[in-house]
Amino acid sequence: MSVRARLLRTWLRWIERPALNRLARQDAAIRVRRRFEWQCRILCPVPRGVAQRWTERAGMEVLELGDPTGPQLLYLHGGAYVFGSHRTHKGLAGRLVKRIGGGAVVPHYPLAPESPFPAAPEAALRLYRQMAAQGPVILAGDSAGGGLALSLLAMICADPDLPQPLATLVLSPLTDLAMTGDSLQTNDASEVVLPPEGIRISALGYLDGADPSDPRASPLYAQFPGAGPVHVWVGDGEVLLDDSRRMVHVLQGQGVEAHLTIAPGLPHVWPLFPGWMLPEADATLDQMAAAIR
Numbered sequence: 372m373s374v375r376a377r378l379l380r381t382w383l384r385w386i387e388r389p390a391l392n393r394l395a396r397q398d399a400a401i402r403v404r405r406r407f408e409w410q411c412r413i414l415c416p417v418p419r420g421v422a423q424r425w426t427e428r429a430g431m432e433v434l435e436l437g438d439p440t441g442p443q444l445l446y447l448h449g450g451a452y453v454f455g456s457h458r459t460h461k462g463l464a465g466r467l468v469k470r471i472g473g474g475a476v477v478p479h480y481p482l483a484p485e486s487p488f489p490a491a492p493e494a495a496l497r498l499y500r501q502m503a504a505q506g507p508v509i510l511a512g513d514s515a516g517g518g519l520a521l522s523l524l525a526m527i528c529a530d531p532d533l534p535q536p537l538a539t540l541v542l543s544p545l546t547d548l549a550m551t552g553d554s555l556q557t558n559d560a561s562e563v564v565l566p567p568e569g570i571r572i573s574a575l576g577y578l579d580g581a582d583p584s585d586p587r588a589s590p591l592y593a594q595f596p597g598a599g600p601v602h603v604w605v606g607d608g609e610v611l612l613d614d615s616r617r618m619v620h621v622l623q624g625q626g627v628e629a630h631l632t633i634a635p636g637l638p639h640v641w642p643l644f645p646g647w648m649l650p651e652a653d654a655t656l657d658q659m660a661a662a663i664r
Contacts, residue, residue, distance in 0.1 A: 376636060408456065434457040442473040445536075467656060517545065544611070570610070595625050601630070602629075606634050
């Protein structure tokens with residue numbers, strides 16, 4: 372683990388995790404949204420030379436990055452289904468696009484509490500249908516967006532008329548809104564970003580009374596017949612570690628080619644941070660690009 376990684380972990384533990392713990396308070400999502408948008412605008416810009424186009428697809432505002440004529444990356448942002456946007460994750464998606472060529476579509480999918488479950492997976496499926504009709508698609512996402520990407524993959528598998536994505540790549544995915552993973556407790560002391568109670572409160576607000584084991588909400592309980600390759604990255608100290616380990620076990624048990632990379636000492640969704648902040652982020656983005664190629 373680099374010196375910069377240790378410094379970043381300290382900042383996240385003492386500044387960002389307490390801020391995210393406020394998700395357990397009423398109306399806190401709006402304040403967290405504004406804070407996250409401001410931070411990512413300053414710290415995580417789109418790399419130079421990557422074209423940006425703001426448009427609308429499938430009833431959502433989306434950001435299109437890179438070359439629209441090549442294979443397209445559908446990137447679903449994280450944020451516990453209550454914050455985050457195409458603006459907060461455009462830098463991460465842009466750094467991937469720069470490595471692989473082609474382009475990316477980053478949607479601002481519906482968020483709770485304004486648009487609770489199943490608005491997000493339904494919107495993601497509409498967008499995928501539109502994109503798949505135009506050419507090959509690669510699915511990707513992080514945290515809640517990683518879980519959403521896997522839920523979308525299961526919905527694609529259930530529709531024989533939809534082509535499979537070339538690959539699905541997820542970072543620190545939230546795959547079990549029933550919150551049954553042991554690491555939610557065992558890794559609480561080592562987790563520097565996500566407070567388990569904040570995740571639980573956000574999940575309850577997003578579900579709005581729905582069953583947390585619904586596969587569209589929790590891909591851990593989904594079926595993936597005929598799914599293409601899946602790649603998962605997670606830190607060994609994350610509270611969502613078991614969400615990744617169990618997800619890969621389920622996929623492999625269903626005959627899916629699934630790969631798990633557990634990174635020692637790195638925080639939740641570390642590739643979100645540019646290389647000048649965290650050199651390990653570039654190494655993982657290189658791995659993701661290699662998996663796509």
